[in-house]
Amino acid sequence: MRYRKIVPCVLIVGFLAGCSSFMENEPKSVDVVTVDTVPPDDDAADSRRDAADFRKASADQAAVNDLLPAVDKIIGDWDGDEGRAFISTKLPAALSTEVNGELLAGAFAAWQKSESGSSPVAVYGGDGKLLFTGTF
Secondary structure, three states: OHHHHHHHHHHHHHHHHHHHHHHOOOOOOOOOOOOOEOOOOOOHHHHHHHHHHHHHHOOOOOOOOOOHHHEEEEEEEOOOOOOEEEEEEOOOHHHOOHHHHHHHHHHHHHHOOOOOOOOEEEEEOOOOEEEEEEEO
16 A cells, blocks of 8 residues: 555656756857957967968958958957857948958858858957857
8 A cells, every 4th residue: 555655756756857857958058159349369469360361361252352451350269169259350330240240250161161050250340349240
């Protein structure tokens, strides 16, 4: 008799304990960049060198050719699976558009030969405000 009362209670507790792990959502380790202004640059010389490499490698892309001289710095560590890239530009207000930000982000993805499309990238205009955010 005792088992008839205990067994259902144990089963219910076990079921509820096992289901709680399925109900909890783990946050993604890499989310879209949501920094509204250019983040601080810990290594300005390295960021400018990365920008120069990007400009040189992307010079043959007609869509961004007029935008490349404005790419000032590329901040961040984007080599790993969880990296992030912040592209700082000196684009004047007339060229600081979401479309141009998306073009530069696409050129960055091509430069990095990105296939995953899961690492966040953000492009900032000359005033330091966010133009475009996406993944590469």
